[in-house]
Amino acid sequence: MNTMKRALIISGGGSKGAFSVGVIKDFVQIYHLNFDILVGTSTGALITPLAAMGMIDKLEELYTTVNNDQIIKKYNLGQRDIDGRDSIFSFEPLKNLISQIYDDTFFKDLTTSGKELYITTVCLQTQELVVFTTAKNPAASRYFKVEKLVNADQFQAQCWHRPASRCLCLL
């Protein structure tokens, strides 16, 4: 009996995630590969949940139609100083997009699918590598911390930095 699991690891790279989506599409549709473990960093972390659920068409749509305005909000350059903002852009549109896609229903389906998802993040306070996972019994490591994803809100928080989450998935 073959118990070996097949893993898919997707790197970061912002819009270059479109290339990953193309490769995944071929893996699934041409080579009929299924993956038991999916690991993602940065844009890869955004891809893995949809890839795990086999939502390739949705991934293709997102990575071929989403534009800058749906990811970042721009301001007047002078407003930064006035508002005391510490960055030129805000990522509110991306946050909203993530919240729309990765909702409670999606997360429930993901956790009951049996797929093991690993999302790599960096703790903003300690600079520590933290891996969030849906795996039931994740292996511990001395190189990184492992935390379980327990709900959609927490899942969204890993993709989008919130003060409460403390961890940021760098795009």
Next chain:
Amino acid sequence: MKNLLLLFIFLFYSALISAQGSQDPEFTKGFILLGKLNNGFTSGFKSYTPDLYLGGIGLNPQITVVENVLRLGANAGMTYNNKKLSGLFGPMLALKIKTLDTKYMGSYANIHLLAEANWGTAKQQMAGGGFGVEIFKKVHLGITAQRDYYFNTWWFQSFIGVSLSKSKESDD
């Protein structure tokens, strides 16, 4: 006058259409308060009235009524002309006609059309307009021309305005 009104309506709808579906950091929701310093001259052109220096200071609160397109406000100030000080008050509107932006980093200025009417304590009854440039949401520069229908003179002014209000982040 009718042509001016038609032009304004045309520009308003053009600005409204171009603002739809795009992310524009200019003329965002909210309130601004400008402190303005005016300089210019009055002229009666072919009349016997000589051209006279004109200067003044004022406050100009504005509120955005159509996001990315239109702000309504009021002028209130003191003006010096013909060796006399007088007060000037009246409504104004600003119609954004162009956002000046960097390709990736956001905007830095906008050009807008101004229309205003003013009544003065020395019997002035004026209406006119001009162009303004708002830079970094801090400094406003512009030129205006107003016709005083009571004294039959023209007021030509340039102004510099500084935003006195604290900018608030628009709703996300």
